Amino acid sequence: MREVINEEVSVVSYFSARRRLSLPHIISWRNREYAVGKIGFHHTIRTGETLHHIFELTDGDQQLWMRLNLDTSNLHWTLEVVSDGEAD
Amino acid sequence: MERLLKEKQKGKRAPKPEAPPAVAIVVDAKRRHDVKTPASNYRDLVTLPVNQNQPLIMHIDLNSCFSTIEQQANPLIRHKPVAVAAYTRDSGIVLAASYEAKSMGIKLGTPVREARQICPGIIVLMPDPPKYREAHSRFKEILTEYTSDVVPKSIDEFVMDFHGSNAVQKGRNMEDIGREIKQQIRERMGEYVSVNVGIGTNRFLAKLAAGLHKPDGLDTITCHNLEDVYKSQDLLALPGINRRFKARLLAAGISTPYEMYQASGRYLRDFVFFSKLGFMWHQRLRGWEVDNVEWGTKTIGHQYALEHRTTDREEIKRLLMKLCEKTGRRLRRHGYIAHGINLSLRYAGPTAAERMAGSVNEAPTDEYGRPVKVRTGGWNGWGHYSANASYWQESQKVKHPLYATQEIYRAAEAVLQRARFVDKVSQISVHVFNLQACDPEQLGLFDAEKEQQRALAQAADDVNDRYGEFSVVPAIMADMDKTILDRIAFGNVRDIS
DSSP states (O other): OEEEEEEEEEEEEEEETTOOOOOOEEETTTTTTEEEEEEEEEEEEEEEEEEEEEEEEETTOOOOOOEEEEEEETEEEEEEEEEEOOOO | OOHHHHHTTTOOOOOOOOOOOOOHHHHTTHHHTTOOSSSSSSHHHHTOOOOOOOOOEEEEEETTTHHHHHHHOGGGTSOEEEEEOOOOOTTOBBEEOOHHTTTTTTOOBBHHHHHHHOOOOOOEEEEOHHHHHHHEEEEEEEHHHTSSOOOETTTEEEEEOOOTTTHTTTTOHHHHHHHEEEEHHHHHHHHOOEEEEEEEEEEHHHHHHHTOOOOOOOOOOHHHTHHHHHHHHHHGGGGGGEEEEEHHHHHTOOOOOHHHHHSSSHHHHIISSTTTHHHHHHHHHTTTOOOOOOOOOEEEEEEEEEEEOOOHHHHHHHHHHHHHHHHHHHHHHEEEEEEHHHHEEEEEEOHHHHHHHOOSSOOBBOTSSSSEEESSSSTEEEEEEOTTTTTEEEEEEEEEEESSSSHHHHHHHHHHHHHHOOEEEEEEEEEEEEEESSSSSOOOTTOHHHHHHHHHHHHHHHHHHHHHHTOOOGGGGGOOTTTSSOOOOOTTTOOOO
């Protein structure tokens, strides 16, 4: 089931100079921390001139899928949607 | 059939061709190639044998594009039946089904209600066009590393021409290149993304080869296995042959791709396609390239399937305005003005109960019950209802070119005034045509107001470019923020990037 959340969340991210990659690492949402397991897809969208990075990923236990949005105008992270991978 | 050809050569008007037996085509195949070579280039090529050159055209398509990308993005829905639909409600239509869903009979065009009946556990998702566009760009980026001649045919299909490419000059095998591309796509787009690769001497054969072993196939069609491939396929498996063409071929006694391949170009022209398309098919089937053509932009437009079907004219006008705004944005971005507008409405089909109760208005018919083509007012306007009253459309050429959204909307609204709502409207589409580059444009002496309108449209575009689509909108579009969503048109690649 998919659920729209649209809440700002705390995120620890890291940048690997060797792999030239910047990725979210830990997400803190509703007093719980989720280690990022697998990043399924990363893409960008533009709202006017503002660039957003969208990360679609699962937690370390492969139980929860999340869609994270990084707004590059203020570097705020928003958790947009979560899903358990089952039908609605 | 020979008699018909001779009569045509003598200039007699041949009677409507009877369907010759399929066997006759096979028996007469050798003689058919002896038909005199006509003057034009197409006809010169008719007598050419099968193309025996090295196959250097590669067709690549992504398997179940939208659903595969969704499954790549969300590992929790992999190996499960997934459908991407225009709307997730029961009234939505499936746009793409995963292979798991396809194996249950769910395919493009299946209503979501039916998909849920077939597979109660199916995961139905809304499309995410920016994600698909990004995948398309990444896909293209990988392919251009192998040859500079990469042509996107749709959001999930590319044609690569390796003539003169470095890879071929180094003597690399095309199938090896295909395998390497598949590997690169897995590494850089995601491990769940797989593609079909087809190799042939022309685009048609490359596409046919790509469809031979789905998913994740890699096949080459050469002059050596061409006939075997045709013998193993159905007519509908040939790219470009739809049910209508199949019916024509059957009527002409051609029931398999092999028989079509054996028929002469002249026969295909005179008894199947009734145009030079017959010769083109003759060449295409023999591996000669006839599809390397870039078509210019003829029309620009948008269509919208209504979530809530309605006969409310004011509601339809509001949707029309938004479609005109999107059309206007693209028209201006491409630097065109238009000299004509087309509006079409699709009606929701009445239920069986409504039909029995006779509560549905039918399209106007003549005394024999046939649909009437309605001549409408205005100069150069025409419109008609379809045979079963399922749609209405009208085109109108305009004296003053269309550029600003307001101009497009006024023209579309004038056309809408003449529409009769015979049922609830389920789909609206607006297109502008007769396009012309807008610079330099000669303005009339009294065109100051028009100039102001265009400057206003340009200013609104600038604001929307900076702050996002629909930041500034005409008053009629107030509070319509989420209506008419971003969509990707099938087959249209002009505005993908």
